[in-house]
Amino acid sequence: MDTTDLAQGVAAGDRRALARAITLVESGRPDHRQAARALLEQLAGLGRQSLRIGLSGTPGVGKSTFIETFGQMLTGQGLRVAVLAVDPSSTRSGGSILGDKTRMERLSRDPRAFIRPSPSQTELGGVARRTREAVALCEAAGFDIVLIETVGVGQSETLVAEMCDLFVLLLAPAGGDELQGVKRGIMEIADIILVNKADGELKAAAQRTCADYAGALRLLRKRPQDPEGYPLAMTVSALDALGLQEAWRRMQALADWRRDHGFWAARRSEQARHWFEEEVRQGLLQRLTADPVQRARMARIGASVAEGRTTPGAAAARVLALLDN
């Protein structure tokens, strides 16, 4: 498969070429994988970088409305915005594209925007690679901002954090005693917490929730990659488009500071190295489990470890010895 045409199309910002390229990186077929690698290598040479923003929020916090309004605000400033969804639990197929485009109806028709739903693939490792490569394609296509949206199932935030420059957590106001509770593991990857729905009846509750989380953030140790005042919590209303300019200003300020102080580049290279090592590990494991007999044996040994019938060390030694036969 010759990927030169496709690479040129993506580099020229052609949306259909970009869509086709993403379909290519989503494929697990060995010849497609090889073509995808060649394509990504060609495009890496362009050296284009977007601002990669991870966005997490549970269903009901108004994530679609936020992306729709925030995305349009950005495109209104002449910026090009790509939206990628990460949903490892998803078994959605063709229909989901319609679903994703329906929930962000106006943004999806915006010529400066590109929306791509999560592929119908359940394995987290696969979703990670596909998303990371789709992000690289959007960067090569010249998007200024890549929004990587996650629904917060399982490990998906950690995965998204490994591929973005900054991470935004969207929350809904908590009413009285009813606390929504942030999934553990998110508080510490969040750079900016936005409490949404700070409008109408919920305004006061949103402000209280914001104060609670601001307080909780102050209990965490300062990270070197944060300037004074970050991570921060603030209220927004996606519905009334309130606070979004300010939120964007804060995101830019953080990104600029990190860029000026070397953290941006350091993080990017750390991420690249991480993904490289991850791919090597995956590839090695795949070699071990490519043969169905070997795979069944490995599963059986894993089960006997879980049941306590053998120790992890002895079981691993047995599995590794299989390689020599």
Added chain:
Amino acid sequence: MDTTDLAQGVAAGDRRALARAITLVESGRPDHRQAARALLEQLAGLGRQSLRIGLSGTPGVGKSTFIETFGQMLTGQGLRVAVLAVDPSSTRSGGSILGDKTRMERLSRDPRAFIRPSPSQTELGGVARRTREAVALCEAAGFDIVLIETVGVGQSETLVAEMCDLFVLLLAPAGGDELQGVKRGIMEIADIILVNKADGELKAAAQRTCADYAGALRLLRKRPQDPEGYPLAMTVSALDALGLQEAWRRMQALADWRRDHGFWAARRSEQARHWFEEEVRQGLLQRLTADPVQRARMARIGASVAEGRTTPGAAAARVLALLDN
């Protein structure tokens, strides 16, 4: 090397045999590794389980005093207590044993206690395996409680969380504006937060700090493995031995609840499976980097990924292709 005698010594609770067995699992020599695996397999048959408690706290929170006092309280109730330290940053050697025993002077002389410092090994993966195997040896030796102490450098808490039944975070009172800040990643693995030094002048500050963290814990989503009221924050004074009985009661209540509701066994088998897979991955990587030429090549490719000169996918494919040559 015949490990039968050693296994019998450990199983009989002989402290010198236990110390020798831990030295064996700490060794990286292939023949020692093989003997260690055989030893662990023999001892696993005993099916003994301790309560494994992870304990984290930065220098200055009074961790040694806490372990000294808390440990003696436990041995005073007739319980046998082993203390293992995890310090991946440590380059301490012989002298450290003295150091660790000096800082817990009375506990180290207690016949019902066993204290083992962190080995002088810097690689995190190695420390993880060594500690996990040392824990298994202490269980086989019949200790009721294994305290796994970590200084909280890098990823060491996550590592300890992967091998314990419950995790305790020790904090010092924060005075006024001066917030100590909890390292990110710890809040969500903590089952019980103990604010130490709730004595004398610091008592009020300890109570305020405790209230702050209790508030922050309420903002986190409830986990299925937590009964009502957990995770919790409470004050203690290791110096005056205040609140330690209550803290121990809370730990036991949590452990009992998890045992009764199947979470204890489920967590143990998940941990065993995790360590098995980790050992397989480590073993595979080791095969790849056993040859110095190969290792140098892998490091070179990793560096070119970090510098953005190649993509993670293409680089990984190149490394994996080396295996076929």
